[in-house]
Amino acid sequence: MWRRWRRRRAPSPPSPPRCVTWPSTATATSGPTAPSSTSWKDAMATVALKVEGMSCQHCVRAITAAIRERDPAAEVRVDLAAGTVHAETSLPREAVAAAVAAEGYTVAG
Incomplete structure (x- = not known):
C-alpha cells in the first residue's frame, strides 16, 4: 500500500490583537493616578455644516472617513x-x- 506524503505547513504567524486601547483620561497627581473630573464624552460637541456637492453614498463614506481620520471617536451623520x-x-x-x-466638497456654512 502506498502512503501519501503530505507536506507539513509552516505554522501561521500570530494574528495582531483585535482590541483597541485608548489613552487614559486620568490626570496625574503626586501619588497614584486619579480619575479625571470630565469624561471624553463631555468634550464632544455637535458640529453642523451645510455642504454642497454631495450626491451619493460614496460622498457619505468619503466625508465620514475624512472626519473619523482626524477623530476616530466621532459620530457622523x-x-x-x-x-x-x-x-x-x-x-x-x-x-x-x-x-x-480636503475631500473636495464646498462648505457653505
Whole structure:
C-alpha cells in the first residue's frame, strides 16, 4: 500500500490583537493616578455644516472617513437631501470644515 506524503505547513504567524486601547483620561497627581473630573464624552460637541456637492453614498463614506481620520471617536451623520453634515466630535468646527473641504466638497456654512 502506498502512503501519501503530505507536506507539513509552516505554522501561521500570530494574528495582531483585535482590541483597541485608548489613552487614559486620568490626570496625574503626586501619588497614584486619579480619575479625571470630565469624561471624553463631555468634550464632544455637535458640529453642523451645510455642504454642497454631495450626491451619493460614496460622498457619505468619503466625508465620514475624512472626519473619523482626524477623530476616530466621532459620530457622523450625513443628510444628502438637506445637504448637511452633523458630527459629534471633539474637533473644533474649523477642523471638521477643513476635513470636508480636503475631500473636495464646498462648505457653505
